[in-house]
Amino acid sequence: MFRSPCFPAFSLLLCVCSQAWFVQFSSAAEPVKIIFDTDMAGDCDDAGALAVLNALADRGEAEILAVVTNRKDPANASAAAVDVINTYYGRPDLPLGTDKDGAKINRARPSAFTPGLRDSFPHDAAADDMMPDALTVYRKTLAAQPDHSVVICSVGALSNLEDLLHSTADESSPLSGLELIQQKVKQTVIMGGGFPRTERPETNIKLDAAAAVAVVREWPGPILWQGFEVGAAIITGPELQATSEENPVRMAFQLRPYNGKPSLEVGKPSHDQATVLLAVRGPQPHLWEVVDKGRVVTNSDGDTEWRTDRAQQHRYVKIKGTPAALTKIIGDLMAAPPRH
Numbered sequence: 001m002f003r004s005p006c007f008p009a010f011s012l013l014l015c016v017c018s019q020a021w022f023v024q025f026s027s028a029a030e031p032v033k034i035i036f037d038t039d040m041a042g043d044c045d046d047a048g049a050l051a052v053l054n055a056l057a058d059r060g061e062a063e064i065l066a067v068v069t070n071r072k073d074p075a076n077a078s079a080a081a082v083d084v085i086n087t088y089y090g091r092p093d094l095p096l097g098t099d100k101d102g103a104k105i106n107r108a109r110p111s112a113f114t115p116g117l118r119d120s121f122p123h124d125a126a127a128d129d130m131m132p133d134a135l136t137v138y139r140k141t142l143a144a145q146p147d148h149s150v151v152i153c154s155v156g157a158l159s160n161l162e163d164l165l166h167s168t169a170d171e172s173s174p175l176s177g178l179e180l181i182q183q184k185v186k187q188t189v190i191m192g193g194g195f196p197r198t199e200r201p202e203t204n205i206k207l208d209a210a211a212a213v214a215v216v217r218e219w220p221g222p223i224l225w226q227g228f229e230v231g232a233a234i235i236t237g238p239e240l241q242a243t244s245e246e247n248p249v250r251m252a253f254q255l256r257p258y259n260g261k262p263s264l265e266v267g268k269p270s271h272d273q274a275t276v277l278l279a280v281r282g283p284q285p286h287l288w289e290v291v292d293k294g295r296v297v298t299n300s301d302g303d304t305e306w307r308t309d310r311a312q313q314h315r316y317v318k319i320k321g322t323p324a325a326l327t328k329i330i331g332d333l334m335a336a337p338p339r340h
Ligand SMILES: [Ca+2]
Pocket: 083, 087, 092, 093, 094, 123, 124, 125
């Protein structure tokens, strides 16, 4: 017990100071402004990631500015699935855009889960090919934001990022894409590749390798990379069994198999959920190790490799210790009921 003749005065001062610190810290922790770029079609970790992002928005940690989809899917229902999930969380009117010229990266098979979500839950999104273009949404959203305020979270092919990078002035902004990124984006977080190097190309890089080459070479701001090996170690999905039948993310994990069984039963790697967590909370030191002072290089086959290079602005993450803590955090956020 602290004892001193001046204890009451000291105690009062301590109390006032700690309250002031709390107020200052609280007001400093503004929600992180996020544009989420997802291939909502093949793997249901994109649905889980959008659940995590909405849960973080419910907690005041994130502000979802827009969601854009990449890798045009034959089911034509990626935007509908996104809108279903956002609507479930009480955000039915978020701007959405889709990639129209993704022919080179078209999927062979339609999504196992987006038509089910589209047909089972409320939403008002059109078919993907009738939605606003992802590039238009990117440019309009960025132009409307304060300088150096936006975090881009990319969990699919890098096609939209390449389109943004190489875009020119439009009705939203007189700036080029390069200038718009320099002015508005403070951080880009990408799930893609594998580090320190891939033994075989990772999907997000491989399926639009030309876009990946452009982004790693030309992107004007810092990029935080999360390789395949991170999400592969974090298995989630069964946490959703306890959630409501009204939960479309639960249905996505029910419909999308992993190793021949519903992901809802057996769980699956949590690549995209981990990337959302990184984008919103940053690489928290108790969860992550960060490798910096280098850059990612990739080739036309989609292989990635880390190279030491002090001039570059890339970093990549490794899980600190075991994946247990990340698995718990992601599972809890993914299964948390909406707060609306
Ligand atoms: Ca809507």
